[in-house]
Amino acid sequence: MKKYLLLMAVICAATINTSCSSEDKEYQYGNGETPVFTLPPFANDAALFEIPLNQLTSNGASLTAINFTESGKVIVELTKGSGVSYVTLPYNVTVADDGTLIITDQGGNEVGRITGAVSRSFGNVTLGININVTVGDQTYSFNGTNVPAGKIQNAIALCTQTNNVARTWKVTSMNLVFDGTDIALSKSVEGGNLGEFVEAAKNARATLNNDEVDKLSKTINGITIEKSGKFSIEYTDGTEVCNWNWTDENYKNLQLSVGKGVFGNKFLSINSELTVDFMPSSIALTLNTAITGDQNYTAILTFVLK
Numbered sequence: 001m002k003k004y005l006l007l008m009a010v011i012c013a014a015t016i017n018t019s020c021s022s023e024d025k026e027y028q029y030g031n032g033e034t035p036v037f038t039l040p041p042f043a044n045d046a047a048l049f050e051i052p053l054n055q056l057t058s059n060g061a062s063l064t065a066i067n068f069t070e071s072g073k074v075i076v077e078l079t080k081g082s083g084v085s086y087v088t089l090p091y092n093v094t095v096a097d098d099g100t101l102i103i104t105d106q107g108g109n110e111v112g113r114i115t116g117a118v119s120r121s122f123g124n125v126t127l128g129i130n131i132n133v134t135v136g137d138q139t140y141s142f143n144g145t146n147v148p149a150g151k152i153q154n155a156i157a158l159c160t161q162t163n164n165v166a167r168t169w170k171v172t173s174m175n176l177v178f179d180g181t182d183i184a185l186s187k188s189v190e191g192g193n194l195g196e197f198v199e200a201a202k203n204a205r206a207t208l209n210n211d212e213v214d215k216l217s218k219t220i221n222g223i224t225i226e227k228s229g230k231f232s233i234e235y236t237d238g239t240e241v242c243n244w245n246w247t248d249e250n251y252k253n254l255q256l257s258v259g260k261g262v263f264g265n266k267f268l269s270i271n272s273e274l275t276v277d278f279m280p281s282s283i284a285l286t287l288n289t290a291i292t293g294d295q296n297y298t299a300i301l302t303f304v305l306k
Contacts, residue, residue, distance in 0.1 A: 034160055035280045039070075040167040045095060045118045046070040048228035049127060049149040053079060056129060056147060058140040063129070066149075067232075067241075068093070068117055069224050071168035074103060075232055075239060076133055077260070078140065084261040086232065086239040087133055088222075103131065125151045155229035156244075161251035164278060168224040169305035172282070176267070178204055180297025192220030194265070207295055208266065215265040223285075223305060231256055233263075242270060252276060266291070267299045282306040 049066045056063040064084070065077035074089045091103045091111055099119050103112035115128035127147045133140045156162050171192035178185035178201075185204035189196045195217040201208060208216070218235045225231055231244040242259040255273045256263075263270055267289050277284040286302040 034164070034278050036160055037164045037167075039163060040072075041070075042068065042072050042093075042095070043070045043163065043166070046153070046166075046226060046228065047117065048152040048155075048226065048230060049117065049125070050152065051127075051147060051149050056142045056144045058142055059138060061140050063131075063133075063140075063142045066114065066117075066127075066129075067226065067228065067230055068101060068114075069168060069226050070166045071224070073168055073222075073224055074101070074112070075224070075230075075241065076131070077241070078133065078135065079260075085135065086241045086261060087135055088224075088232070088234045088239045089133070122151055122153065125149055152228045154227050156227050157246060157251070158227070159251055161246075161276070161278070162227060165225045165254075165276060165283065166227045168222050169283070170222055171220050171303055172306050173304045175300075175302040175304075176200070177300040178206065178297050179300065180291075180295070183295060183297045194218050194220065197267075205295075206291075206297075207293075212266045216267075218265075223303070230259070240264065247273060267301045 046069050051064050051066070053062050053064055061078045061080040063076060064079045067075035069075065072093045074091070074093055076087050076089065078085050078087065089103060091105055094102050095118050096102055099117060101114040101117045102110060105111050112131035114131065116126060119125070127149050128145050129147050130143050133142070173188065173190050174192065175188045176185060176197050183204055183206060185200060185206070187197060187200040198208065198213055198216050218237065221234045221236060223233055225244065229243050229245065230241055232239055232241040240263045241261060242263040243257045244254050245257070247253045247255045253273055253275050256270055258270050264272070268287060272287045272289065274285045274287045277286070282305060284302055284304050286300065289299045289301070291297050291299055
């Protein structure tokens with residue numbers, strides 16, 4: 001029964017995605033082959049740079065990592081006290097001939113520059129960093145030359161599936177199924193507003209405490225999967241990052257593992273295992289979460305990404 005519900009959850013989610021063609025569904029469920037996606041613009045240059053604590057500081061915060069992603073996103077990690085937070089910079093990125101990352105706003109004005117980021121060097125590198133990061137009403141200015149960093153590329157096994165998933169995705173639709181003896185739900189929504197599941201879950205008599213409601217009352221702007229081993233969700237009010245890796249030799253299932261900061265919600269959390277279904281122009285990520293306690297049921301959450 002659960003396998004049937006899982007399959008129906010993926011099919012339902014794919015069906016409500018108006019950009020998902022019948023060709024996609026036939027390709028996915030018919031011959032089981034993996035399509036080869038066009039590589040994103042910075043597939044060969046993307047890297048994670050880990051910076052020692054207190055090497056670059058501003059207003060009590062340390063810049064402790066910079067992710068330059070396959071799709072040209074810049075995600076920065078800030079450490080303040082014992083807490084870690086992430087910010088996805090909403091800017092454009094270009095790479096100069098000398099390998100400098102130039103970050104510009106929508107008007108074309110430069111707001112950041114990172115030298116030495118794009119090179120053939122691996123392991124220990126030095127960067128020049130001049131970047132402003134705004135969190136809430138606080139702006140941090142990080143400036144330094146010859147900044148030591150550990151450069152990580154291709155930490156995940158390279159294969160067609162890795163190349164396919166390593167990019168920033170837009171959530172086109174989501175589907176949530178509850179499978180339990182005394183609790184049941186099947187709810188589909190377009191876009192990435194997780195908050196639409198809150199009322200539906202309550203109507204299905206699922207118990208949600210205030211913290212769980214807060215974590216679900218968010219809208220996903222994008223999901224980024226990186227070959228450096230990072231999995232991030234960009235919400236309208238911030239970014240959460242954890243680690244990921246394949247768990248099977250067919251590169252069909254991936255698992256999320258603990259990172260440095262807070263990550264996830266009641267239905268998507270650390271140690272979640274996601275099944276990847278490939279279609280010609282999109283993917284579906286599906287996870288099963290066993291909810292135990294006063295209520296016992298399985299939550300099946302599917303994201304259709306493009």
